[in-house]
Amino acid sequence: MIDRPVRIGLQLQPQHMDYPTIRRTAAEAEEAGVDVLFNWDHFYPLSGEPDGLHFECWTMLAAWAESTSRVEIGALVSCNSYRNPELLADMARTVDHISEGRLILGIGSGWFERDYTEYGYEFGTAGGRLDDLAEALPRIESRWGKLNPPPTRKIPVLIGGGGEKKTLRLVAKHADIWHSFATGEALEHKLTVLGEHCAAIGRDRDEIEVSVVAKPDTREAARELGARMFTVHVGGPKPDLGELREWLTWRDDVNK
Structure with missing residues (x-):
């Protein structure tokens, strides 16, 4: 097994706060020692007031590339449906250069129907996406x-x-990091399935970093199963980094 240190991510959800608050919180998270700073790729809030304050993903990532200096940055996750793949590749390459090599391309197939219908994309089916x-x-x-x-x-x-x-077949073939919402036996099962997909193409599953949502009651079990990135979620209107700081202390303890 590849020996990876535990890393802590922060998904700074770009909803219900103005941009100065987002910029200030991103700076505070970097100063606190977070490893990866994520936003998300939606056009409307996912919770709270559905028409509340909200900002776009990739223009924000370019701004973060300039306003931060150490953390890796990325979307958790960018929706494949919203951009031509060649354009997305070029956008990612550009933000990679602006950040001097700190971009992670988080990507998924999309799921939030309102984004599609309001912005004129075809929603289709989950399988088609x-x-x-x-x-x-x-x-x-x-x-x-x-x-x-x-x-x-x-x-x-x-x-x-x-x-x-x-x-998980796509993860085995293309991903450096797999992000899952599963916990416990479900996570263990999906890791087994991922291992089977990797074996089918001759890839070592341990090459893929396992990322999960930061949940204190399941973190030790997830770490035993191989999870090495734990991501805290914070949104507006008044983002509180108290939980993030607790996770950073835990990270430093387990990485000694």
């Missing part, structure tokens, strides 16, 4: 090889989701 993601990932990888200048590094790809027939 996953098929589109399967087609997009090789195109993204191919475009990275054609861009001038190329990315500063092999941009890590994070794939979110737990579907065992399609999503």
Whole structure:
């Protein structure tokens, strides 16, 4: 097994707060020692007032690339449906350069129907959206090889989701990081399935970093199963980093 340190992420949900608050919270999280700073790729809030304050994902990531200096940054996750794959590859390459090599390309097939209908995208079916993601990932990888200048590094790809027939097969083939909402026996089972998909293509499952939602009551079990990134979720209107600081203390203890 690859010996990885525990890392802590923060998903700073860009809802119900103005941008100065988002910028200030991102700076506070970096100063506190967070490893990865995520936002999300939606057009409307996912909780609270449905038409509340909200900001777009990738323009924000470019701003974070300039306003931070150490943390890795990315979306948890970017929706494949909203952008041409070649364009997304170029956007990711550009933010990679702005950040001097700190971008993670988080990507998924999409699920929030309001985003699609309000912005004129075809919602389709879950299976169809996953098929589109399967087609997009090789195109993204191919475009990275054609861009001038190329990315500063092999941009890590994070794939979110737990579907065992399609999503985990894509994780095995394309991902450097797999993000899951599963816990306990469900997480253990999905890791077994992921291992089977990896074995089928001759890949070592341990090459893939396992990322989970930060839940104090399941963190030790998740770490025993191999999870190494734990992500705290914070939104507006008054983001509180108290929980994040507790997780950073735990990280430092287990990484000694």
